[in-house]
Amino acid sequence: MREELMKKVLKTVLAFGLAASLLSGCSQSAKQPEGQTYQAGTYTGISENGKGGKLALTMEFSDQAIISAEVTEHHETPNISDAPLEQIPQQIVDQQSLNIDVISGATITSDAILEAAADAVRQAGGDVEQLKQAANNTKKSEEVIDLTTDLVIVGAGAAGMAAAVSAADEGADSVVVFEKQANIGGNAIVSGGFIENLGLPEELKADNDAGYEARVLNALEEGPQSEEEAAVWDQFTAEVEAWKATDRTKVFDSPLWxxxxxxxxxxxxxxxxxxxxxxxxxxDNWIEEMGVEWEKAHGIVGYSWPRWTNIKDFYLGEGYFHYLKKNIEENQYPIDIYTSTPVTELLVDEEGAVTGVHAVSADGTQYNVKARQGVLLATGGFAGNGKMLVEYNELWEGMTEDVLSTNTAGATGDGIVMAQKLGAAVDQMEAEMMFPMADRKTGSTEAIVGNTASCLMVNQEGQRFTNETGTRWDISAAIFEQTGDQAYIISSSNNSGIQDGRTQGGSDVEAMLKNGRLFRADTLEELAAQINADPQALQATVKAYNEMTKTHEDSQFGRTTFEPNSEIAKGPYYAYPCVPAAHITIGGLVVDYDTMQVVKESGEAIPYLFAAGEVLAGECGIDGSFAQGKALAKQIVHNVAKRDLN
Structure with a gap:
């Protein structure tokens, strides 16, 4: 099913009938650049630099014009890639040009299409440089549209889309969502897609083992570590004792644990x-009612307790948005989503209350939208904004504005900046979490090979250097102390996560091998040679590590958790080179948690301005964003009176 989803090239994000504002207005009568000729025929251009590897574009030429262009092979991330895959080939034909703007939030895919187009033009004998300089005749709209709605949501990521569907679910008459990128999904669409779920059926709960059991029993034996814990320790003890009375085949878990x-x-x-x-x-229960099927629980990097799951048959976070969109369509909810339409200003009245937003579409259309029950900022953090990261950074020595990021290009802190213009308070802005296992060339998490929650990680010398199940902060800091500021995740055929030539996140393994983003060998000695590590050191490290997976004893770094499939067993063996990349910004807007209204430094609320997800101080992760978006929208619909803004 995953491969079928990847091939749905021409389905736009909003194909099910929601209002969308996409790039448009391409001239159908662009003039062919003077002197440009081709060898008539059909040619297929190739780029190896797509987000998922190889991308092929087939173009038909007459002797004087580009007749057609179509992406015929790709492995790009669904939803994010939909707009460039559909629009850029058409614009190449319409404009008779390679001077085409990239699609917001899908730069890598856009550039790959243009690179493949240049390859096809060369094959046809055309002048690529002339086409890159040819005029772009796209005309901008001058239309101004005025709207009134119950709730405006800024951002269509985890918090925003959960809020939109929840608001409609709870009876909102109309909801308008603005998203600056060409697709919905925000950062959640490219994240691992993992959320915590304590309500999984028994067969999907993680299997217990000695390491997990020891962790719970040791915590019980150590006793409470704070007054807060002391107050609930009898309850925790009772929960553990009840679990001990079972066959203990499944790992212990509870909200209190x-x-x-x-x-x-x-x-x-x-x-x-x-x-x-x-x-x-x-x-979790709400989206499960939409038809979701979950994968078996496991740990993730930095959070090794195995309560994390994802939606079955989907890569990364795309499953959540598939079901949210499906729910909108089936219920005919009054939700209008405008993609490629960034909000540029929060509108306020003379008393400082937020009344709506001003937004401008990529095609030039302007929107002035009044919101009777308020504006909800769900714009995420700023881990994709190098300048802002450096401005607030206090933790990571040597950070520069070109720091790699796991985030989409849209994670630039827009909501924080807009709210600050109204005097909003911010907090914890210096708390910038790095993700320690990002692709060393792209910063993405889609290319990871190996079990991030229970892996073997080595440095350039082929030696372990940290507890691989520690916090993301600790692992990242440890990597920065290694040669080249990078590490390698070592895995084997039993735990690489590779299926049908693709990583767990959907990246093309062969393309990664070709581009030096992954190494593979039949023996550990050969693998060490490929990554320029000491073969004897790597072999000794793997031998010692495999023993740890059986004894759960790590005398070097104190690791105690090893998932059942952690052993580096048999070839082929893989080395995935990884680096820390900006991942989650803990800092953000301060809110009154009773009303979730954004507040000023004085503590005074900014009326009718709400916020949810990573745009908030102290909030992080897609699970919290989904949960908070859903809960806040319900609260707004039932507790915030509708204003007459006419």
Whole structure:
């Protein structure tokens, strides 16, 4: 099913009938550049630099014009790639030019299409440089559209789309969503797509093993580590004792254990984590009712307790948006989504209350939208904004504005900046989480080979250097101390995660091997030679590591958690070179958590301005964004009175 989804090239994000504002207005009568001629025929241009590897564009030429262009092979991320795959080939034909603007949020795919087009033009004997300089005759719209709605949502990622569907679910008469990129999904569409789920059926819960069991029993034996924990310790003890009375084939878990682990790992307080567990489970149950099927639970990098899952048969985070869109269509919800249409200004009245937004589409159309129940900012963080990262950075020595990011190009902190213009307070802006296992060339997480939650990681010398199940902060810091500021995840045929020539995130393995983004060998000695590591050191490291997977004892770094399939067993063996990349910005807007209205430094609320997801201070991860978006929209629909803005 995954491969079938990848081939749905021409389905636009909003094909099911929602309002969309996409790039348009291409001239159908562009003049052929003077002196440009071709050898008439059909040619297929190739680029190896697509987000998922190889991309092929087939073009037909007459002796004086480009007649047609179509992407005939690709492995790009669904939804994100839909707009460039459809629009750029058509614009090449319409404009008779390679001077085509890339699609917002899909730069890599856009550039790959243009590179493949240049290859086809060369084959046809055309002048590529002349076509790159040819005039782009796209005409911009001068239309201004005024709208009134119940709720405006800025951003169509995890928080925004969950909020839109939840608001309609709860009875909102109309919802307008603006998204600056050409697709919905935001960062969640390119994230691992993993969320925590405590309500999985028994067969999908993680299998117990000695390491997991020891972790729970040791925590019980150590006792409470704070007054907060002491107040709930009898409950926790009872939960563990009840689990011990079972056959213990499945790993122990509960909202309270999730909260205790969360506080001990990331700080905070138990009350907030317990509320988070409650609202997250509400979201999990809600989207499950839409027809979702879950994968078996496992751990992820930095969060090794195996309660994380994803939607079956989909890559990364795309499954959530498939079902949310399907739900909108089936229920004919009154939701209008405008993609490629960034909000540029929050509109306010004379008393400082937010009344709506001003947005401008990529085709030039302007929108002035009044929002009776308010504006919800769901624009995410700023991990894709190098300048902003450097401005607030206090943790990562030597960070520069060209720092790699796992994020989409849209994660630039727009909502934070717009709200600050109204005096909004921000907090924790220096807390920038790095993802330690990003592709060293692209910064993406789609290319990961190996089990991120239970892997073997080595440095350039072929040696372990950290607890691979530690926090993302600790692993990233450890990598920055290694030769070349990089590491390698070592895996084998049993735990590489490769299926049908693709990584877990959908990247083309052969393209990665060709581009030096992955190494593969039949023996560890050959693998060491490929990555210029000491063969004896790597072999010794793997031998010692395999012993640890059986004993769960790590005298070097104190690791105790090893998933059942952690052993580096038999070839082929893989080395995935990885680096830390900007991933999640913990900082953001401050809100009154009773109303979720954004507040100023004085603590005064900015009326009718709400926020959810990573745009908030202290919020991170797609699971929290989905849960918070759903819960907040419900709160707004039922508790915020509609204003007369006429």
């Amino acid at each position: 999730m909260a205790i682990e969360g506080v001990r790992t990331d700080g905070g307080n138990l009350e907030d984590y317990l509320y988070f567990a409650e609202t997250l489970q509400e979201f």
